[in-house]
Every structure is written in C-alpha cells, then in structure tokens.
Amino acid sequence: MQQIFSKPKSMKKDFRYTFCPGCDHGIAIRLIGEVIDELGVREEIISSTSVGCSVFLYDFLDIDAVEAPHGRALASATGVKRARPDKVVFTYSGDGDFASIGLAESMHTALRGENITAFCINNTTYGMTGGQLGPTTLMGQKTTTSPTGRNKDYYGYPIKIAEHIALCDGTAFSARVSLDTVANINKAKQAIKKAFQVQLEGKGFGFVEILSSCPTNWHMTPEEAHERVRNEMMPVFPLGVFKEI
Amino acid sequence: MTTEKVLIKGNYAIAQAAVNAGCQCYFGYPITPQTEIGEYLSGKMQELGRAYVCAESELGAINMVMGAVSTGVKAMTSSSSCAVALMQEALSYAASDELPVVLVNVMRTGPGLGYIYPAQGDYNQAVYGGGNGDYKIIVLAPSTVQECVDLTYRAFYLAQKYRNPVILLADGLLGQMMEPASFGEYPYPEVDVSGWALTGAKGREARKIYSVAPDEKKQIQHIYDLHKKFEVIAENETTYEEFNIDDAEIVLTAFGSMTRNIKAAMNVLRSKGIKAGCFRPVTLSPFPHNRISELALKGKDFAVVEMNMGQMFKDVKYAVDGKSKVDLINRPCGEWLSVEEIVAGVERVMQGGKAYAANI
Numbered sequence: 001m002q003q004i005f006s007k008p009k010s011m012k013k014d015f016r017y018t019f020c021p022g023c024d025h026g027i028a029i030r031l032i033g034e035v036i037d038e039l040g041v042r043e044e045i046i047s048s049t050s051v052g053c054s055v056f057l058y059d060f061l062d063i064d065a066v067e068a069p070h071g072r073a074l075a076s077a078t079g080v081k082r083a084r085p086d087k088v089v090f091t092y093s094g095d096g097d098f099a100s101i102g103l104a105e106s107m108h109t110a111l112r113g114e115n116i117t118a119f120c121i122n123n124t125t126y127g128m129t130g131g132q133l134g135p136t137t138l139m140g141q142k143t144t145t146s147p148t149g150r151n152k153d154y155y156g157y158p159i160k161i162a163e164h165i166a167l168c169d170g171t172a173f174s175a176r177v178s179l180d181t182v183a184n185i186n187k188a189k190q191a192i193k194k195a196f197q198v199q200l201e202g203k204g205f206g207f208v209e210i211l212s213s214c215p216t217n218w219h220m221t222p223e224e225a226h227e228r229v230r231n232e233m234m235p236v237f238p239l240g241v242f243k244e245i
Numbered sequence: 246m247t248t249e250k251v252l253i254k255g256n257y258a259i260a261q262a263a264v265n266a267g268c269q270c271y272f273g274y275p276i277t278p279q280t281e282i283g284e285y286l287s288g289k290m291q292e293l294g295r296a297y298v299c300a301e302s303e304l305g306a307i308n309m310v311m312g313a314v315s316t317g318v319k320a321m322t323s324s325s326s327c328a329v330a331l332m333q334e335a336l337s338y339a340a341s342d343e344l345p346v347v348l349v350n351v352m353r354t355g356p357g358l359g360y361i362y363p364a365q366g367d368y369n370q371a372v373y374g375g376g377n378g379d380y381k382i383i384v385l386a387p388s389t390v391q392e393c394v395d396l397t398y399r400a401f402y403l404a405q406k407y408r409n410p411v412i413l414l415a416d417g418l419l420g421q422m423m424e425p426a427s428f429g430e431y432p433y434p435e436v437d438v439s440g441w442a443l444t445g446a447k448g449r450e451a452r453k454i455y456s457v458a459p460d461e462k463k464q465i466q467h468i469y470d471l472h473k474k475f476e477v478i479a480e481n482e483t484t485y486e487e488f489n490i491d492d493a494e495i496v497l498t499a500f501g502s503m504t505r506n507i508k509a510a511m512n513v514l515r516s517k518g519i520k521a522g523c524f525r526p527v528t529l530s531p532f533p534h535n536r537i538s539e540l541a542l543k544g545k546d547f548a549v550v551e552m553n554m555g556q557m558f559k560d561v562k563y564a565v566d567g568k569s570k571v572d573l574i575n576r577p578c579g580e581w582l583s584v585e586e587i588v589a590g591v592e593r594v595m596q597g598g599k600a601y602a603a604n605i
Contacts, residue, residue, distance in 0.1 A: 043447035048312055049455075058453055064443040066315035066454040069338050072308035075300070079312025080443070082296035083270050083320065087445055105308070108301035 008033030010042040012062045019053065022222025024179040024212035028121060029057050031185070032092070035193045036063075039200070041088045048076035050093035050102075053127045057092045071102030074109040077116050088199065090117040096126050099161045100135040106165070113170025113204040117195045120161055120207070122176075122237065123214040131217030135159045138236055143217075158236065162209040166242035172204035175241040178211040178234065180226040191241070203245060211237060250425040255393045255415060256281035258426050259349055262397035263321055264289055266431045268347075270296040270320035272309035274328065277361045278417035279351035282323040296320075303328045307335040307348065314345050315454050317442025319401050323349035325417075326367050327358055330375060336410055337376025340471065341456035343441075345404035349397075349413045351420035354578035363417035364578035365501055368556035371412045372530045379468050381475045383411040383482070384530040388504035390424035396527070402433035407478055408441070414529060416552075418581060419502045479531035486525045489515070493522025495591060496540060498561055499550045500526055503581065507550050510587035521591065529557070537564035546570040548591050553577060570594075 007013075011033045017026045036042050045063045049055050051070035058065045068076035073091040081089045098106050098120040109116060125143055126132040132145040136158045140149045150158075166174035173195050177188035188210060195206030211233050213225035220228060253261070260282045263271070271290055273283040283299075290297035296313070300306035306322040313320035324332065329350045339346040350371060354364040371384045383403050385396040393415060400411040443452055458464040488508060490496065495514075497507040504525040514521035524540070524547075526533050541547070546569050549558040558573045565571050574590035576582055582590075 042445075044445045046316060046443045046445060055457070058455075062446065062451045064446050064452050066312060066344075066443055067338065067342055067456055068308055068311065069334055072304065072335070075305040075308035076312035076315075078298065078305075079270065079272065079309035079314075079320065080316055081312075082272075082298060082309070083313035083316045083318045084444070087316070104301050105305050108305065112298070 008037045010036040010062055011060055015060050018056060018059070020216040022213060022215040022225055024210070025053055025056065025121060027179045027185060028119065028210050028212065029060055031189045031192050032119065033061055035189060035196060038193065039196055041196070044088045046080050046084065046087050046089055048073045048080060048089070048091050050091065050097040052094040052097050054092050054094045054097065054121055071097055071100070072105055073097060074102060074105040074116070074118060078109055078112070078114050081114055081116050085115070088196070090119070090196070092119045093121070094127065095120060095122045095124070095136040095161065096134045099159050107168060110165050110168035110171045110205040110207065115199045115202055115204060117199045117206040119192070119195070120209045121212045122161065122209050123212040124158070124233065125214055125217050127214050127217055131214070136161070136237070138232060160237060162207065162242050165205070165207045168205070170204050171207060171243050172198035172245050173206045173241070174243040175207070176209040176211065176237055176239050178229055178239055180211070180213070180229045184239070194244070209237070248427050248429050250427045252423050252425055253390060254281060254421065254423050255390045255419040256351065256421070257285050258390045258393040259323070259397050259413065259415070260285040260289070261428060262394040263401070264293070265428055266398050266401040267319050268295070268321050268401065269318040270310070270313040272298045272300045272306040272313070272320070272322050274300050274303050274306050274324065276325045276328045278353055278420050279323050279325045279349065281420070282349060303331040304335070307332040307346070310346050311335060311339055311342070311344050315443050317438035317444065319347070319405070321347040321349065323351065325351050326353045326355050329367065329370065333370070333375030336374060336382060337378055337380055338456060339410040340380035340382060341378065341467070342454050343408035344410065344454065345408055346410040347400045347404050347413070348410065349415065352414065352416040359578070361417060362579045363552065363581065365416055365503065365552040366556070366578065367414065368500070368529065368551070368553060371414045372532070372560070380471060382530060383407070383409055383478060383528065384414050385411065385527065386414045386501040386529050387419060388502050388525065390419065390422060391426040393419060394426050394428055398431055398433060402436070403482060405436035405438060407474060409474070409478065414501065416501055475531070482528060483531045483533050484527040485533040485536060486527060488523040490522040490524065490540065492520050493545055494520040495546045495548055495595060496522045496524045497550055497587065497591065498524045498547050498557070500529055500557055503550055503552060506582060506584050506587055509584040510591065513584060513588050514591060519591070519595065532560050532564070534560070534564040537561055538566065538568070541565040541568040544569055548572045548574055548594055550574045550582060550587055552581065
C-alpha cells in the first residue's frame, strides 16, 4: 500500500501535541516541519527558543536548539548566526515574546538584516499564562487584564507586526498568514518556505506573522475561534505579503 | 603575538587578549569606562573575519553571546556596572544552561547610573549575582594590566572547561591605566566542545540546551549538579596571592587594583615595625574561604581594604568566623585609597579605633 500521508521527517517520531484542542500551534509547527523537509535543511538547523506556548515547538521538532530568555530569541539567534553563518537559524515566538518584551531585539535583528528566519504566532493574548492583554490584543477585546475590553485611553493600541517588520531595510520578506482554512494553510506554507529561502539566499531577514486561534483563552469552540480570526482579526491584521525582495 | 612588553591601556589589553584567546564573536553596547574594548574589537574582528555586532542593548549583547557560545565558539561581551545589571537575567540562564559566556565588567560607580569614578561596588553583583535562582559564576579580578591579559586568557579557558559563565571583574582605574604588559601565546589547551555544542543534528541526535525541567526530580537534580560542579571548580581553580604572611599579625586584604596599594602600605607598616602581610584573592568566586580560615585560626587579624561599603569584607568575616578580628578600611568610590590612608587606617584599627571609612 502506498503511504500518502506521514509526519514530516524533521519531527520527532513519537509524540502527541500537548496544545489545547483547536489551537493552531500544531498546524504551524507541522508546516515548519514540512518546509524543513522540503528544503532538506534539518541537519543544518540551530534554533533559539522563546517563552510561552511557542516554546513547545522544541518538544516536537527534532532539531538543535538553545534556550533564550523571554523576548531574547532574536538576539540569541543573531549570536548563533554570526558564530555559524553556514547554519540555518530560525525562531518561533508568540506575539508577546516577539513584539512586546522582545520588540527591540526583533526589530533590530530585522534592521541589521540578519540572515535569520522568524515566525510569530499572533493570537491576541498571552496564552500560556491564561489569556492576558498582550501587544496584539484587539480594541474592545476582553482579557483577564482588560476585563471591560481594550480601550485606547487605558491600554493603547495593538501593534501590526508584519507591517512594522516590512518597514525595516534589512527585511527581505515579511508576510501575514492565517491557518483558518485549508486555502490559507497552503498560503501559509508558501510564506514559511519563502521566509527560509531568503535566508538561504543570503538576502536578509525573513518574517512570517501567523494569525492563530486560542479557543481556550477566547472561551470559544475551535470553529468559533476560526470565525473570530476571520471576522475580527483579519480586518485589523490583513493577510498579505508586505515586503519581498 | 610577542613576549616583548608593550605599553598598553587595560581596556585594549583585555580586547587584544580576547583576540589572542580565539574569541570569534564580540557583542557589545557602549558604556564608559569600558568603551575602548568594543572600539578596538570593531576594527580588529572585521580585519580577522570574525564577528562584531553593535547590539541594540546590553540585553541584546549578552543574549547574542549565549547564542554564539552555544555553537561551541568562544564569544564575549564587555560592559560596566549599571549595564551589567541588565545582563543578570541572562547570566542566570547561562549558568543553568551551562553556557561558556565570558563577560568583562570594568566597574564604575553605583548605585543607579552613578558616575564614571572608579569603584569596586559590583563585588556582590558579580559574586552573588543579580539573577534568579541558585547559580554560581566564576569571577576573576585582575590587579594589573598584565593580569588583564592573563586573566582574560584564563576566563576563556575556564568558561569552556567547566561550561560556566565567567566574569572578569576589572575597574575603571585598570581599564583606563597604561602599563607595560606582554601577551605571549594563549597558554591554555583548546577544550573539546564536540560533545555538547550545537552544530545542526547531522549524524547524531538533536541537542537541546535548556534549563526548563517540567519534572520536579530533574529540576532538583539539575541544581545539585550545578553546585557539585562548582565544588570541583572551587577545589581546582581557587587562586590567591600572599605576601609576608608567615609572621604577619595583621593581613591587609584587597581584590583587583586595590591590591596595588595594600602591597605598598604593607611595606610602610613593616618599616614602622608593624608586622603586616597581604592577602589577595584572584578568584573572587570561588572565594578562598579555606585559606582565610586557616590564617584566622593562626590568630592573624584582617583589615579588608576596598572601594565599596564592605562587600568582600563580609566574605572575609564569614571565612574568619569569629576566630580573629576583621576590620574594614574603605571608601565607596572615587579616588583610590592612598597608601597613607591605608596605613593610617591600619594603625587606627590596631589601636582598637573606629575601622569604618578611612577618610572620616
């Protein structure tokens, strides 16, 4: 019998995702695994880790990785890449890690045009700690630390990460994708691949912001959560490629 | 590289020694009085095809070092006092992750921004650490520009030998001072890092360098293991200097560049008939508690001379453990305690006078 579906080779042999039901991290990590397989770079990869639910990637991908404190993944990755320019270096963070506590490190890595690939899961909340207001929390969104909803006077505004990264001269590729439909998952995979390819070609910083559901902290079913991604997130965080050289 | 002596500033000596030691990457952010280290290396590293990054902050810099050393190369950053405070989180991670980070702290005055007067106020920060959890850093304190070279070499070696962060704790006086020094060759063997360094999972299992242990027993064991390692470091690497210690009644004790003046003060005291000796820890961590304890049991008193409010003083008192008298002669920052001030301070404490602050 012909096998037509299997786990990517760059993923560990035996594991079960530990994410909440309906969480999109699993899809994102699988896509990264597939792209690593297709590019044939698993044995060349050194990754710097994040803090938050995103850190579980390292339980599932069978790759070399070094721990970085919360928000410092891109600084750590810069160190790895400068020490070993021949290696393939990527990071996988949540919006809090990448764009709140780590905004300086993330943006300066893009500005320096480091040949590094970075992925950021945007689910509009701090997922691991139970759903607090984060840098991408939408206006009006209720969280455990914005109980009456985000308003500008009290909390300020969410950041549009992919657009900001696209403004950096060192960025070679910046896109925002979503995992809410099969069509969008396929587009997400293309963007993930492109973000690796610009690194392999030495063009500079490759970045993909991945809109993701967090049914647990949004208090929704997985289906409702994907509807929220479409109806509430996409109008504020439009999908698309914001820079490509 | 030459064995001839050259007249060189402490900061440049540290930078050139790092180059000689095979440091492949330097990451840093400017702060007086250590900026010359980064300035020197910015040109030198490019010339040699090595890496130099003007980091966005000290947070960025130390984390870049952690990333770089995780791949098995030698890398360093340098900074000063209030900016080293920013790096404490990373040092805790580096100790837990057993990453061979080398950090040079050319101390200035604190607390807070303070100013660029020389001081030794970061003893506690270096030796006891500002990061979270139970961890230990190796701390080396040079007292001359020659030792800036020698201990930079040793810092790179010890960091890789024990997979432990090392701080070279210098001060503004030493960083800005010119003295003759010879570089020689890097005197240590290269440490084999192939058993743990991240190079991509080619032909082997993937490696994770991690401090997260969502397993209570593993977490407990990890902390025990780190401390057992440091016991080995203490056993093998504790170093100190002594002068005229055998017949000494009072032992002037200092670290770093204050060592220079206690040696001179000892000679003046001897000429006055006071049996003074000198003791100087080279490794502040591991600290030579055992030797100080031995000397205390022989009845020798201690006068700790330092440019802070009595930070090493407490370690000496802990080692002496009430077996003899320990006094403090100090100033928090600024002009180094002169030989005359130290001599006057020692005479005063030997007569049972107030020990605190020589300039009062």
